[in-house]
Amino acid sequence: MKRLSYALLFVFLNLVLIGCQQHELFDQEITSIDILTWDDQEHVDELTDPDLIAELTGQLETSESASTDNLDIPYPDYFLRFNHQEQTIQELGYYNEEKTFNQVRGQFINSESGELYNVSIDLAIDG
Numbered sequence: 001m002k003r004l005s006y007a008l009l010f011v012f013l014n015l016v017l018i019g020c021q022q023h024e025l026f027d028q029e030i031t032s033i034d035i036l037t038w039d040d041q042e043h044v045d046e047l048t049d050p051d052l053i054a055e056l057t058g059q060l061e062t063s064e065s066a067s068t069d070n071l072d073i074p075y076p077d078y079f080l081r082f083n084h085q086e087q088t089i090q091e092l093g094y095y096n097e098e099k100t101f102n103q104v105r106g107q108f109i110n111s112e113s114g115e116l117y118n119v120s121i122d123l124a125i126d127g
Helices: 002-019 050-062
Strands: 032-037 043-047 065-067 078-084 087-101 104-110 115-117
Touching (some): 032 050
Antiparallel strands (some): 065 115, 078 087, 104 115
16 A cells, blocks of 8 residues: 555655656747748748747647757748837747657757757748
């Protein structure tokens, strides 16, 4: 019985630790997302829907991620600037199609840190 209690405690603590993962990508509320082409930084679109922005930023901050360091990966299709009013808070790459690197599947990558986030949301880009 004691083993079972320890095993359940171990599982519970691991779930709590996994559930508490935070990336802290956004230290301010995001009011818009500029979408630019990756290659030439040409402005393609702007997202301003607060519900979509809240869903995306929430998923990015709590998602599982994997390092892409030392991997030869393709450049993202788009460059996203997450803005609070006119100030850029964060910049991420966006793949039109999901990519899998180091057992994580997603469309968003932090090219600065090399983290691929386990988040897939179709942004319906018109470019």
